[in-house]
Every structure is written in C-alpha cells, then in structure tokens.
Amino acid sequence: MNKIIFTACAAIMAAQAVFAQQGTTPVAVPPHRADEWAATDGLGRTLAPGSYPAPKKDRYVGIFYFIWQGAHGYDRHVAGGPGGGVVPKSPGDTVSPYDITELLKANPANPQYGPVHAFHHWGEPYFGYYLPDDEWIIRKHAQMLTDAGIDVIIFDVTNGPIYLPQVTKIAETYRKLRAEGEAAPSIAFIVNSAPEQTVQNIYNSIYKKELFKDLWFYWKGKPLLLCPPEAVTPEIGAFFSVRQSWAWSKGQKWFGDGKDKWTWLDHTPQSYGWHESKNRPEQISVAVAEHPVSNIGRSFHNWKQPEKPSTEKGLYFEEQWKRALEVDPEFVFVTGWNEWVAMRFKAGSAGQDFLGKKAKEGETFFVDLYNAEFSRDAEPANAVTADHYYYQLASFIRQYKGVRKPEAATGADKITVDGDFSDWRDAGTHYTDDRGDVLHRDHPGWGRIRSYTNVTGRNDIIAAAVASDGKNIYCYVRTAEGMSPRTDPDWMRLFLQVEGQQGATWEGFGFTVQHQPDNANVATLQRFTGAGGWSSGSEIKCRQRGNEMELVIPKKMLGIKGGKFALQLKWADNFPLSAGGIGWLDNGDAAPNARFAWRYVHE
Template identity: 65%
Template sequence: MMGLKKIFLSGLICISFYQTEAQVSSSNADTWVAKDALGRTIEPAKYKTPRKDKYAGIFYFIWQGAHGYDQHKGGAADGGVMPKTPGDTVSPYDITKLLKANPTDPKYGPIHAFHHWGEPYFGYYLADDEWVIRKHAQMLSDAGIDVIILDVTNAAIYLPQVTKIANTYLKMRAEGLSTPSISFIVNSVPKQTVNNLYEQIYKKGLFSNLWFLWKGKPLLLCPPEAVTPEIKNFFTTRHSWAWSKGQQWFADGKDKWPWLDHYPQSYGWHDSKDKAEQVTVSIAQHPMSNIGRSFHNGKEPEIFSTEKGLYFEEQWKRALEVDPEFVFITGWNEWVAMRFNDGASKTFLGKSIEKGETYFVDLYNAEFSRDAEPENGVTKDNYYYQLVDNVRKFKGTGKLPVYKTNTSMSIDGKFSDWKKIPAVYKDDSGDTFHRKHPGWGRINEYVNNTGRNDIIESRITSDQQNVYFYVKTKDPLTPSDSPDWMHLFIGVKGAANQGWEGFQYVVNQRVLSNNTATLHNLKKDCSLGKSSSIKYRTDKNELELVIPKKQLGIIGNEFTLDFKWADNSPVDGNAMHWLDKGDAAPNARFAYRYIKQ
C-alpha cells in the first residue's frame, strides 16, 4: 500500500471501514465445489452450516495509474487515473520479469516509479477498468467477502475511482448480482482524510446502500485524534495499526483492529477481553522484514514454496482458533510499489543494505507480495481458492440437497417439462461483459470480446438408464458450429480415472449435427480420449441433452457428479481461462454438484 513506507519506517496508519452485508444473489456460490491447481478441494461437506454475525473484509487497492507510469508524477488534481503521455513507452516495470532477464543487475525503472511485482492475470490494468471491477466483484462475492476496504492511505481519496467502483456495484446489484460492500483505509493526515471522506461521500449519502456498517453505524478505524464529535456520532470508531506485540498503540487490545500482525495474531475486542471482535489474516508481510508467502514456523525458508500459501494458512489457523466476529484479510490487488534508494531501510530480503541501494517497501516478487488476486505466474489462482476455503471454514456454507426421485425426459427440443425438475443451478447474468480499456503505460488497451452465450441457469435429473442435462442462456444461442460452443464438463465422484481438473468427460468438443454431439473422455493432460455420440436439442436460448449412465461409468441409482457449462473457453489445459474467456457456469474453476440417492 502506498503509505506503508511511512508505516513500516515510522509507524503511522489509520483505517476507515463500513459494513453492511454483501448482497446475496440466487447463485448459492457457497455450495459450489472446486479443486485448485495443487489439488486442494473445496466441498460443502467440509464446512459448518452458515454462521450468523461472521464477516470477512479484504484490502483493496485503487491507485493503479493514479500516479504516473514510466515516471512518478504525483497525482491528478481530482485523484483520478492519470492520462498517459507520449513518453510512457517503457512501463510496466515488472520486477519478476526484470529479475529473470538479469538476476544480478535488474534494470529497474526510475527512483519513485511504480513497479509491479508480477503480472496480474487480468493484465497490467488501471483502477477504473470496469471489466476488471466487475470481475473482482464477482470473484470476491463468490469467495464470501462482505466488504472491500479501499486503500486511501496517502490522503488522496481517489474519488473518481471510488465513484466508478460504486456505480458499477450499484449497476450489478440492480441486475440481481452480488457485490461486496465498500469501505476505506486511511493513513496520512488522518483528520483531513477522514473529513474529506465524510464531506465528499458520507455526509452527502453517496452510495449509502454500499456502506459497511458495524454495530449499527459506518465503521471507521483511525487514530483517536481524527475522531471529532461529529465523526464519533456518525461512525463506530476503532483504532487500527500494523502489528500488536510490544506496540504501545495496541495496549490491551480494546477497540483495536490490527490489519497486519505476526503469528499468532492478537485480536481486538470491544465488549470483553474474552470475546474477540476482529483478527487480521495476511498473505505475507514485507520484503524489508523478509517475511514472505513461504514464512512459517517462525522463519523464512531458503527454498521458497511460494505457490502453497504456508504463511497465509498459518495466519488462518490462528484466526479460526480465535473465531472473531470479523476477519480482515490483507490483501487482494496491491500489485505495485515505488522504488526507493534513500537509505531509510537498513535491510531488504534478509540482507543489510546501504543508501543508494534499491529497495521496495511492500512487495518485490511473487514470494514477497500480499495479493490473493490471480497472477499470470507462479501463484496462479491458488491463493484465491485458499481464500475461498478458509472464508467458508470461518463463515460456514449451505448444504447440498439430495435428490431421490427418478425422472425420464424427452430430448425433443420442447422444454416445458424441465420446469418441474427441482435440481436448479443459477449463474450470474451479465458476466459476458466485453472489455475495451487502456492498460498501464506502454500498453495501449486491453480488449476482450469473448463473452458470447450468457449462461443463466442449469438443471439436471436422471432415471435408471440416463442422466439428463439442461442449460439456458440469456439470449438465443449462437450456432452450434461456433468455436468452443457450449461445452459441458462432467466429473463422476469415485471414478478411477480422475481426468483433467476433476472432470473425466467433456460434451460438445465436436458437434456432429443439429441433434448429435460427442462425449469425449478427458485425460489428465486435457487431451481427448475415446468418444461416443450423444443426443441433444436446442431451441432459441435453451439446450437439453441425454447421456446414458454406462457412458459415464455410473452403475445404479446412487451417484454424485460435478458438472459445469462453459462457452467460448478453449479446452487447452489452462483452467484459468474459465475466469476470463467466454462464460462459465459456475464461475472460474467452480463446479455444481448433483447428489442422487
């Protein structure tokens, strides 16, 4: 975060926070199953039933592009994303790529210029990219995040970006979609910044449906000197800082909410020392303190296991033991930090450094960074599913229904009989939104027009011989000869062949005619095995198909299978394409589960 140089070196921070529960859509995302790239599973049977009064918030950053590109240029007068200049021809400066090109003498950008620790999976985006805003809202809602905590730690409140995010969230909610609520974190000149937030947003009632409330009022975390009588009357106030042990500010923990802490993390309390109100969970700490993603059991190992999330898991272990009302997760999408060589830091990456040597305060590379957002690199989307798994352990999940009746369906292109089928699975409408937005520095723009058939509903049923599938899209289906058209992935639980990403079969990898398609076996490397033909029909925006149980290796009436639909996502072995190519139902790596007894 931008203010962390001051935080780490001289120790100043303030946070502002608001909490109403995230709007809940009808998709029942907490019942979806998944398996990440490391084989770790997310299944409802692992978790408790939903627990009331448990909330999760995550650090969220909105300064990408607000302070220049090739050079640091302060900021725009309104705090918005700065226009690029003809001179912005070199950045983004990606530290991971610079180190790969020259490990001993990386060609960093200028002093104070922003550097990315790696490449976000969605590209080197700017904070006002609506396509990215929508994707983030969807992913975080699916993960059970109640509130994004917007970083305004350098006094600028980035009102244009806040407005863009808020208006996008309000549009999504009007479309029936789920979004987190919105909050802020303050650091520099807290009285001025808090007053600015209050005057520009809260006093005007802007985005009030998105405010994050705590104990009946918007929650504000900041030093006591920022709390005027008016602020105290409007907000529930708490004091926040980084770290707790041996820190004078933390005292006995009453009304204190750390956002970063060493394991085992201390908790903040309000009513009683025996009742935890808040605990922080972070993915890592700093390259300056040499506490990275692999840090655990009290040390940073010489050989990293960056992709595994060992530090993150250790922090979650403590949080789940404490079981507070609120977990504050650091973080989601920081990505960039300024380059310094002023000698203010005496250590970097576990070694002593002197004035004139380069250091970065908050991040450096994959190991020394704190983003759960998927990366186009070593961390991939592993941290996202680790986040999902632990939020579900904390908050609980809904339970999956069990279906017992046998129902035979006619695959005739008439769909009224599907209305009586109770196994219904919803998907977000509107997530085929197209992207066309400038990227960072030399990147002219990002364009993504792959969104095509917007899947909104699936159904499934079975009888003694067959399994029947149904899917509905928002608008009429494109022709069946369209590339990567309406794939159906199926994974039968207990099968000897685990297939690719838990799916042993894919339908529609080759469509033979308007009523016949193929069912292919999927091998571990995502290549296709033997195939057979299956019957399907479409009409307008609906599709139905039937697969004999014997072709799925199912014997009897009791079975469990996972399935997902995907349109215009290439079947090329990269499961992360379900995040940004076409549409997937359910989203990303998630799958629906059908239990038949």
C-alpha cells in the same frame, strides 16, 4: 500497502517489530448459492464437499482493496491525478510497467529498475497491468470476491488521497450489478496519514451526502470506518462505528489491550481486537504475507522464512487462517487482494533491511512487495502463484463462515429430450449463473499499454439444471439470448465429474460433452484418459432451440452404479481447452464462474 511519502515508509519499518426467467419455458431457480460450489485448484487441492461446518451467524470477511494504481504516474512518479483520479498518460510514458520479476529475469545481477520513487509491479496480474477504473476489472473483481464469500472491500486511503473518482466508478458499477440482480460487496475505508483531513474529506465527499448509501458496510448499527483516534470528532464518532487499524499488535503502543483495535497485518499468532469484552473477539487479521523488508514472505511458516520458498502453496496464509479459525471472531480482515505496485527507494547511510540482508547505501529496496514470494495479492497472477490463493481464500472463508448443505434429489425425474423444454419446469435440480458477465473489455492499461481488450464473451449462460432416473442423467442449460451457431469454435461445452470416482481428470473433470457442429441432435461424450488426452467419445442425444438446450447421458457411460451418487458439472462457452483451468476466468463464459462447479447429489 505502499507509502507515497517516504516518511510513511520509514514509520512502517520502524513499527516492525434471482430468480432469472428467460426463454420459452419460465423455470423458477434458486439464487447462485456459491458457498455450495465445488472446485479443484491448479495444485489439485479441492474445496471438498462435506468438509465444512454448517453456516454460522454473524461472521464477516473484509479484504484490503487498492485503488491507487495509475493515480501517481507511470514511467515516473507524479503528485497525483485530478481529484485523486487516474493520471492521464503522457507521450513520455513509453517504458512502464516496470515488472520486477521480469527485470530480475533479464539481469539478475543488475536489474534495470525504473526511476527512484517510480511505481514497480512485483509481477503481472492475470488480467494484465490494469487500471482501477476499468469497468471490466471492477465487475470481474466483484464477481470473484462475492463468490469467495467476501462481504466488504476496504479501500486503502492510508496515504491521504481518497481517490474519489475511482471510488465513484467502483460504487456506480457495484450499484449497477445489484440493480441487475447480481451480487457485489459493500464498501468501507481505512485511513492513516493526515487522518483528520482524510476522514473529514471522506465524510464530506461521500457519507454526509449519502452517496452510495446502499453500499455502505454497517458495523454495530453504523457505517464502519477504520482510522486513528485523533480523527474522531463528536460528529464522526456519532456517525461511524470507528475502529483504529494498523499493522502489528505485540509490543505496539497503538494496539494497547486491543479494545476497538483492528490490525490489518500481524505476526502469527495474531492478536484479536475486542469491543464489548476481552473474552469476545471482534476482529482478527489474516495476511497472504508481510514485507520484503521484514523477510516474511508467502512461504514463511514455523517461525522462519525458508531458503527455498514454496511460493505457490500459501503456507503463511494457511498459518494465519488457522489462527483466525481458532479465535473465531466476528470479523476477519484479509490482506489483501490487488496491491500489485510499490515505490522504488534507495537505502540511506545506515543501510536497509531487505530480503533478510542489509542493503547498502544507494542500493534499491522496496518496502511492501518485491516478487511473487514477497507480495500480498490473492488476486490471480501470471506467476507461480497463478489462481491458487483465490481458492485457498474461498476454502478458508467457508471454514470460517460455514456452508449450506445442498438439497439432495430423490426418486426419478421424467424428462424427454425432444426440444420441448416444458418438462424441466417441475423437474430436476436448478442452478443459476451471473447474467451479463460476457461484457467485452476495451480499456487502457498501465503506462505504455494502450488498451486491454477481451471480446470472447458470446453466449451468456444464466441457468442450468440436472435430472436423473434409473438409467440416465439429463442436463439442461439456458442462455440470456438465443445461442450462437453451433459451428462457432469451442461452443457450449459441458464438463462432468462423478464424485469419488477414480481415474485421470482434466482440471478436476473426468468427462466432457462436445456438441457436433453439423448435427443439432447429437453430441459427443468424451472421457479424459490422462497423457493420451480425451477419448474418441460416444454419441449422446441432444436438442437445442433458441436459448435452451438439453441432453441425456446413460449412467453406464459415466460409470454410475446404484441410486446414490454425486456429480460436479459446469458449462463453458468459447473456452479453449488450451487455456487450462485458469482460463475459465476470462474466456467466454463459465457457469458457474472460474474453476467452480455445481454439485448434483442424488440419494
């Protein structure tokens, strides 16, 4: 996390050592059950079904969440926006965002950084250089984090301001999502600078007024607050479950023996905090990386930072997670999700450790992040990290929390593909997808970026089902409202993969169903052939009316033999194949979300 005040930077460096029912036929469907979803990430790694333990009780995951982007200026650093809110952009904000990665590409020997103390991005977030009050971003983050298994976002207010306008916007959006029947994480805060004033501000502004009470994250019966002990008055101590949280444990006076101490960052192997007994771990931290000033990046492993990093693989993240799984505490604190920016500083007369070397007096350095290797964001990026860390996060959360086993289908279902969808009421395995996630985007970006827009949301997929008999696989899908004309580009495509089947796949799927724009009763099943792309395909029967559609695929076309098999499937609308798998994040609607896929298991 960045430090607004340089003395805080120095301190860090010194410390180192629904049931949704819609359409012509009400069909009762289970909750989203995201922990049962499969996925193949951009590196070909799978969230492998059957490789996770059964669900465990009392396991929670929080993630460091940053809300200060834009609250301290753009082209130049300013004291802060009104009430800690996002600063209105001035006519002079015409240069930033300062993207360190791009600046280094343009001039490696002498990158043209922005002014000293101005905020710099280490790279471009996948969703652009956004601001934290963008509702489209808030909703997308809520969806992604809950799908991954995050229980609580922990707001970074370690620098003093509590960014109440941003907190309010996020909380109100989360409450709307929950009111709509969708999921959103709970909220908590971590405090460090000016702790007495900051904690009292949080308490008076939010908790004492019972604002967003339905979103508070409770720990041991009271709302969780991470703060230094000097801020804990009798009133604060009675109201909150308080834990002190800062970086590093070994040899650190603040950590002591670990009682009621939670690190947000710690060298591997991380120490755990405890509350009731030293033999009962309460919390441990897991970090994507540490700092460029400590030369511990995303590739750090086996006690060293390699000369040639493998930034995309998440080697440090993996080591930290393995330690967390070994300790198996009640709570894992992940650092982090969406930090993105750091202030520029110049080294003093004593020089400054930076990237494993000593920056000389007057040379630029950044404390918390620098580039893809030296950054701590699990959120997808337009960089070598892509969306790899998101699925790595989800996979390790599953190993930590465990997952439910999907119910297997048995026997044969009776489905007739005739445009009468009533036979789906009592047949098949049913799935749901988030309602309302086709929201359009139009919001200012950082600095010179006037607006980010996304109007690709079209058909809002809310439910699907799969059934089978001895010869065929049947698929059903439903949207929130009547489907758009099938002549629309990239209209309602189905992706399928038979588990265990050999052969080339595209983003984890071996088959796709593309609907013919001129014939509502026919679709085309295509197989991915590798370098040759997709086969010309075979016609299959399809019917669509209003907001519902069904189709049938002969098992022999999918290479399914026998009665025991498992399928992975997803629907997508207004998604161009040219976007690649990462494009399921923000093109039209994908069901289930992002790269995830539903599983249909038949025994």
